[in-house]
Amino acid sequence: MEIKVLHQVMEWNEDVSAEVRQTLSGHKVCMINVMGSPGTGKTSLITALIARLKNSFSIGVIEGDITGQIDAEKIAALGIPAVQLNTDGACHIEAMSIQHILPQFELDKLDVLFVENIGNLVCPAEFDIGENFRITILSIPEGDDKVAKYPLMFTDTDCLVLNKYDMLPYFEFDTERVKSDYRGVNPEGPLFAVSSRTGAGLDELTRHLESRIRACLA
């Protein structure tokens, strides 16, 4: 029997992601798409990075969640402009939503816009939302086999952050295995081992991001 192959319309998303990128470029805003599993520590890392970057850059945040506004409240409490994007069940953010939200920010006053994607190690990696670069977070408790099992998220990222690294003594986690798997799918991608809780490793990650952001805004 002949198998019909049908395709979801992705061109619409592609076109819009280019428009989003153009809008951001016009206003000199660098957008960073932060991705990872539920509970990997996306909000905590963004919060820790805001503390280290806010003296150098004007920052805003789009908080993606299926429902609720728990995370946007945490960011807003820091005095940082935050918009909550509720996907109402959808497992990832699309560029169309970003395009819709951008006018909520005073873009000319912004340097950096973090987008916290839905907690999901699969779907968000498939969608270009118009970001300038991507951060993928993997936390120690999730285990050292995740790069092998969810490769796309680690292939199409500009930076891998191993979070909750202070928990290493309590879990069976082979950092060398992760490094090796990561090099296999993303030979040039940098890797940072950090703890958002203790602050370990954050200075090095911050220096890397500062350099990426300055290149983006130049």
Place this chain on the structure above:
Amino acid sequence: MEIKVLHQVMEWNEDVSAEVRQTLSGHKVCMINVMGSPGTGKTSLITALIARLKNSFSIGVIEGDITGQIDAEKIAALGIPAVQLNTDGACHIEAMSIQHILPQFELDKLDVLFVENIGNLVCPAEFDIGENFRITILSIPEGDDKVAKYPLMFTDTDCLVLNKYDMLPYFEFDTERVKSDYRGVNPEGPLFAVSSRTGAGLDELTRHLESRIRACLA
């Protein structure tokens, strides 16, 4: 600061789950859909449950992964029939895949078929794969806000397992918050705090599952 809430749009379709359930019923097989985030401990819990259930029931496992066969190898090493389902990028299992795989098992010799779904706290909850009941796992390192942020996975489940409970001293995790949120979306759903590693709580969970399986096979 005021928080703006914007909404993304989505839609999806139905499947062959009723046929799968009929096939399983005809062969007196109880199928259990095991779901949770990447690294929440699905394979470890299934392994621990196999050790406790295998003297009472004949067990098989379908291992869902985007790519690779790491988990199916672990199950097969126990002498348990295991089939690896690779979704090649898809973020959930659908009933059509289960229907396609069932002939790989000697169903008349099987009592229990575990299906380990893709590591994902969002999409798998939307798909009835023909299972008789669902187990949702949440591990302590993921945090206590996950029921509030990913409600569907906890609403449409027959049993919530709090895994890695031995890690409670190392994380800020309010079990009462989880219980309260869970009761809010799933008033009748049982909850078990366990550690697949230490074995704590597994006897109680096993007794509950034995009772559910016997009711299913009756």
